[in-house]
Amino acid sequence: MKFFLIRPRNQLGEVLERARATGFRRTRLGRTALRLAVGLLAGFEAGATGVDLLRGQRHYEAACAVCHGPTGRYDPTLPGVKALDPKPADLSDPLFNSREPGGDWFMVIKHGGAPMGFSASMPAYRDAFSDAEIEELVAYLKTLPGPHHYPPGDLNYFRPLRTKKAWLEDEVVLQSRFARYDREGDDVVYTALEFEKRWFARWQTELKLSHEFEGLHGDWDEFEAGVKYALYDNLEHTFLLSGGTDLAFALQGEASMEFIPYLAAAKGLGEAFTLQASVKSHLPPEDASTGDVELAAMVHWIPTPWPRGIFPGVELTATAPFEPGDRDALRWTVVPQLNFGLSRRGHVRAAAGVELPLNDRTYDFRLHFYLLWDFADGLFWEGWRLGRTVARSDYE
Known part of the structure; x- marks a missing residue:
């Protein structure tokens, strides 16, 4: 998730973005040329952007290299490193480096590892470096893997209740929904368990199994694979676009399968708000005319850079059935909700909200809830208390 954005801008940002997209660092000559270009441009850009990569490199060599190593990968033979448990993170690993938001690293460097749910071995540098110097250090840390094709973690925003998320996740999510039908029919309780896994630089797969109670009768409802x-990311403009598809296999009833293609986007709105939007379609292969198109958008307010907290938001959805019949052609709902950061690290989160129909009166309301575990940031029970030793993916 994104709390504080540090992004390259102007010529310097364009150089880093272009180099990452083309894989320029794959050769030794490419690495040398990139460092030379960054060094030359950093001198011109420092006054305009306030982020000087050469100064960031000097901060790193003075404060970080003794544990993390001069290239971002620690040397296990050093006496100081041998004594550390867990070992320092490999900052040169493009997957690890890219998925961590720059704002999280800013907080860890400034306040130390313990307050953020990471290792107490990571000291706080708020008395040694100013905020501007920490920004320079974080900007330099982000160059250590060299150019790559991984989208930046600064574009990883909170998961909405209805909108499809653009970011690629390593997560387990337990979802639940209660629908109240006062006028006709039984109340429905829907529960699903979803597993999401990243592959390579820009792919994610997911599996989901759902169960549904209608009145007093319950069945395993559906299995999804997706x-x-x-498709596209731009850190300078805080924009991410993804595309995907899910295949839903009904476990009960006559319908056998449903094809669900979608596009999902994420956009930062300054430093305190995020916008996410998606469009998806449900297409039953037996009769596509019975499907629909669903539009959804979500705005979150991020009032604090600390992962643990309460973050309000509101979501708007519109569903257009291909054959609406005698009902409204466009069915609107609004979903006010709260996102809860449970662990200090922010890798265990929950969200709850109520979905209110604006013109579709076939149901009264729906209550939504999920519990999320981002297993890339450690085990479920790690990172909850202050100053505890944590997983080996920690910052040191």
């Missing part, structure tokens, strides 16, 4: 690909 794939997602990050």
Whole structure:
């Protein structure tokens, strides 16, 4: 998730973005040329952007290299590193480096590892570096893997209740929904368990199994398998676009399968708000005319850079059935909701909200809830208390 954005801008940002997209660092000559270009441009850009990569490199060599190593990968033979448990993170690993938001690293460097749910071995540098110097250090840390094709973690925003998320996840999510039908029919309780896994630089696969109670009768309802690909990302404009598709297999009833293609986007709105939007379609292969198109958009307010907290938001959805019949052609709902950061690290989160129909009166309301575990940031029970030793993916 994104709390504080540090992004390259102007010529310097264009150089880093272009190099990452073309894989320029794959050769030794490419690495040398890139460092030379960054060094030359950093001198011109420092006054305009306030982020000087050469100064960031000097901060790193003075404060970080003793544990993390001069290239971002620690040397296990050093006496100081041998004593550390867990070992320092490999900052040169493009997957690890890219998925961590720059704002999270800013907080860890400034306040130390313990307050953020990471290792107490990571000291706080708020008395050694100013905020501007920490920004320079974080900007330099982000260059350590060299150019790559991984989307930046600064574009990873909170998961909405209805809108499809553009970011690629390593998560387990337990979802639940209660629908109240006062006028006709039984109340429905829907529960699903979803597993999401990243592959390579820009792919994600997911599996979901759902169960449904209608009145007093319950059945395993559906099994879904899906794939997602990050189509485009631009850190300078805080924008991410992904596309994917899910295949839903009904476990009960006559319908056998449903094809669900979608596009999902994420956009930062300054430093305190995020916008996410998606469009998806449900297409039953037996009769596509019975499907629909669903539009959804979500705005979150991020009032604090600390992962643990309460973050309000509101979601708007519109569903257009291909054959609406005698009902409204466009069915609107609004979903006010709260996102809860449970662990200090922010890798365990929950969200709850109520979905209110604006013109579709076939139901009164729906209550939504999920519990999320981002297993890439450690085990479920890690990172909850202050100053505890944590997983080996920690910052040191």
